[in-house]
Amino acid sequence: MGETLFTNVKIIDGEGGAPVAGEVLVSGNRIKTVARDGDSIDAPDAERIDGEGRTLMPGLVEAHAHISFCNTASLEALGDLPPEEHTLETMKFARVMLDQGFTSIFSAAAAKPRLDVVIRNAIDAGDIVGPRMRAASPEMTPTAGLGDVRLRHMHRETFAIPCDGADEFLKCAREMVREGVDTLKINPSGDEFIPFARAHETVMNEAEVAAVCEVGRSRQINVACHARSAESVKMCLRQGANVLYHCTLSDEEALDMLEAEKDRVFVAPTIGMAHITGQGEGKDYGIDYDHPVALFFRLEGEKGVENMKELKKRGVRVLPGGDYGFAWNPIGTNARDMEHFVNLLDFTPLEAITAATKFGGQLMQMDVGLVKEGFLADLLLVDGDPSKDVSILQDADRLAAIMKDGAFHKTPGAAAGAGSIAAE
Ligand SMILES: [Zn+2]
Known part of the structure; x- marks a missing residue:
């Protein structure tokens, strides 16, 4: 060259x-x-x-990528995709990210255990086109957590692997290490579109979080957390997780803990998905402005915006990355998050660029x-x-x-x- x-x-x-x-x-x-x-x-x-x-x-660096979520409108439809088609789809979306100027992506979960790993390896080998990648596991979640789409009478799948108790989380995390992930993803809090696991609810216990963090620590890989509730943020910080997604409902103690670890941790609020859902952009998929989920997202969003402004003020690295991968927040529109940072979080354009580049590079290691x-x-x-x-x-x-x-x-x-x- x-x-x-x-x-x-x-x-x-x-x-x-x-x-x-x-x-x-x-x-x-x-x-x-x-x-x-x-x-x-x-x-x-x-x-x-x-x-x-x-x-x-x-x-640009995307801090919360889901290139295998395939712009799905329902979690179950994602699970219905066979692995072969799913791999080809993910390959396509890797290229979309690079076409849009994202030369690095930090995955915030793959929809099947080996999807990110296979795509990352193929990109690195020069066999397919795509950005640099940190490959993630699927979302390890408890029964009745975000991503548990099973019904009492039938098995169903989406982007999660249900685990219960520290031993199951430990075993799953170790399996993911064996398969070659760079990042273990856990769902210690719920989310506003899950009726049985809302955003303010903490659904994993401390021993379960500790088990995954122990694997992350011993194998020197990242632990990334879906942490909306204040308690989930604190639990993940206590156990040593380094990538904290959302943090929207942080209380004063959680903010203090994030500030105390500002040189070690990264926060990505994933404001994109929450904001536009709150504004009714999911209307073609049944979530219009007046839908309860949109209302919940607006309420959570208000608190989240307040918290992100505070974290930025305290010198915590807050990165763009907005859960792009769903039907009304599709892969390829990821750069929109920087505009949200400017319009909603009072970042200057240059600060938003630094967050998406310099801090992104630090996240990628x-x-x-x-x-x-x-x-x-x-x-x-x-x-x-x-x-x-x-x-x-x-x-x-x-x-x-x-x-x-x-x-x-x-x-x-x-x-x-x-x-x-x-x-x-
Ligand atoms: Zn996500």
Whole structure:
């Protein structure tokens, strides 16, 4: 792999500063040199890309990805998909994420045990096209928890594996380690669309959470928690989980505990799904503005917005990532979360970009998320200035180029995928 020199670009490096004019040299799969304030880079052998004044920024990171949720409108329909079709569908959605400028995704659960692992491995091997991935297990959930769709008289499945008691959680977590996941996912709280496990209810007990966290700790892998209730947040923090999703109903003590661990933990509120459901965008699927679930989401959302503003103020890393993977919140529209952060959580566009890039890279535990010398070359060339209007990142046509690992997924002036493996 040779060298690529981006000239005549405005650089948003992901650290939070305003765009600056400059040049960036990529050598192999890493960023070799960043020149700012009109300095130029001498690289006579590099392929030169004239940015024509566009913005060059880090590729986006999705902190709560569900590429195997297939934009389903019902949890049971997801379970009905056979593994073979499901794998092909997931492969398709991995590509969709990269087409939309997400060069890394941190999975917040796979819908079957090996889906994320197989897709991650195939991407890494260069067999299929997609972003860098942290692969997750399905959601380990207790009987009568979020994702337990069984009926008394029949077996049914969705994105969860029901477990009861510390021993079953322990065994399931170890099996997932054996299958190669990077992240163990648990559902210690309920959710507003589950009548028997609401968001404020804590449905796993401490021993069950501890069992999974022990596996995470001993195997050095992530434990990510669906934690809406205040008690579930505290329980997961006490046991050492590092990725806290939602945290919407945190109380003062939970906020204090999150602040105390701000250098270790990541919070992603998944505001996208909750917000638009509350606003009635699920109406074509039976959840209109007046539906009780929409009302519950609005009430939870109010508290969640208040809490996220507070966590940001206290220096906790709050990341975009909005549970994209359902019919009215489809995969590929993930960049909308940054607009929600600006409109609802009082982030500036640059703060939202930093959350989706720098903090995202830290969540991935990879050298990604910054335009910085030595970092992996995951870059977007954007038509326009997202530091003024972050919503332009939702429009794939504004992504003039997408580079992952030093290679163009979308070459400047070409359609997405030109030059990529699948197009060859
Ligand atoms: Zn989720």
